[in-house]
Amino acid sequence: MKLGLIGCGKMGSALLNGVLAAGLVKPEDVLICDAYATAAMQLKNRHPSLIVVSDAAELAPQADVVILAVKPKDIRPLLENCASLKKSPLWLSIAAGITLKQLQDWSGPKARVIRSMPNTPAQIGKGYSAFAKGSTATDSDAQIARDLLGAVGLVDEVPEYLLDSITGLSGSGPAYVFTIIEALADGGVLMGLPRDAALRAAAQTVVGAAQMVIDTAQHPASLRDAVTSPGGTTIAGLEQLEKHGLRNALLQAVRKATERSRELAG
Ligand SMILES: NC(=O)C1=CN([C@@H]2O[C@H](COP(=O)(O)OP(=O)(O)OC[C@H]3O[C@@H](n4cnc5c(N)ncnc54)[C@H](O)[C@@H]3O)[C@@H](O)[C@H]2O)C=CC1
Numbered sequence: 001m002k003l004g005l006i007g008c009g010k011m012g013s014a015l016l017n018g019v020l021a022a023g024l025v026k027p028e029d030v031l032i033c034d035a036y037a038t039a040a041m042q043l044k045n046r047h048p049s050l051i052v053v054s055d056a057a058e059l060a061p062q063a064d065v066v067i068l069a070v071k072p073k074d075i076r077p078l079l080e081n082c083a084s085l086k087k088s089p090l091w092l093s094i095a096a097g098i099t100l101k102q103l104q105d106w107s108g109p110k111a112r113v114i115r116s117m118p119n120t121p122a123q124i125g126k127g128y129s130a131f132a133k134g135s136t137a138t139d140s141d142a143q144i145a146r147d148l149l150g151a152v153g154l155v156d157e158v159p160e161y162l163l164d165s166i167t168g169l170s171g172s173g174p175a176y177v178f179t180i181i182e183a184l185a186d187g188g189v190l191m192g193l194p195r196d197a198a199l200r201a202a203a204q205t206v207v208g209a210a211q212m213v214i215d216t217a218q219h220p221a222s223l224r225d226a227v228t229s230p231g232g233t234t235i236a237g238l239e240q241l242e243k244h245g246l247r248n249a250l251l252q253a254v255r256k257a258t259e260r261s262r263e264l265a266g
């Protein structure tokens with residue numbers, strides 16, 4: 001399979017690094033391009049066998065599958081510019097908010113399109129992605145999306161209407177969790193811990209707690225109860241989280257980000 005990547009920014013690079021690290025495709029079978037030449041060269045420096053081409057119109061006819069990793073506003077001109085090419089690849093968009101109908105309208109009625117939402121932990125093989133396929137895409141196209149996104153983490157096929165909520169939760173979610181880790185570490189520093197130790201403790205606590213939710217399949221509230229001794233330290237801390245609205249802050253963050261994803265469709 002010849003893979004193409006259009007847009008070698010934060011997310012395109014994260015995905016491609018993850019896919020290459022998983023060994024799903026060889027770098028010599030991957031074509032990349034970016035409007036900003038330095039971005040493509042940074043990826044090329046890391047994986048010298050990657051093939052750098054000048055633009056999407058040159059890349060698309062040479063690839064079987066193309067990951068579209070440009071900003072939502074750049075998707076329409078790019079696809080419309082490629083719509084008349086003789087050979088069309090399977091388009092795998094990761095753009096927030098851009099709908100299957102828009103992808104289909106802009107790339108032409110025969111084009112096969114998939115809309116997905118991965119997240120940056122894909123870079124280290126710990127991503128979460130969801131995707132939905134367009135009406136002309138086949139089951140084997142869906143399998144390709146599952147393989148590519150699955151090479152960099154967990155993946156689910158979902159009905160398209162869920163993808164904005166997925167964007168608000170797991171697409172944007174790493175940023176929420178990084179903020180939580182930073183704030184936990186600040187708390188440790190406030191209470192006298194050296195910065196390095198505080199960050200290490202905070203990050204590993206988040207990893208460990210998340211892994212317990214996945215491995216035990218217990219409800220988070222039940223796992224939390226097991227940490228919380230009567231009259232102990234944890235309940236004193238939890239009281240402050242409730243008082244300062246952490247739970248509601250996260251809920252509203254997912255709500256606003258979901259609404260923003262819906263707005264991005266224009
Ligand atoms: N950053 C994140 O955590 C996530 C982002 N996304 C989606 O991924 C997409 C890319 O986001 P980022 O990587 O954060 O943005 P970015 O700005 O880091 O990368 C976008 C790249 O596309 C390039 N570009 C723009 N127009 C182009 C064109 N016509 N041809 C070739 N390259 C072009 C830009 O020069 C830039 O390097 C967006 O649509 C975003 O909604 C999806 C999931 C997570």
Ligand SMILES: O=C(O)[C@@H]1CCC=N1
Nearest residue numbers: 095096167171172173
């Ligand atoms: O902030 C954004 O719009 C992108 C989409 C999901 C994560 N980052």
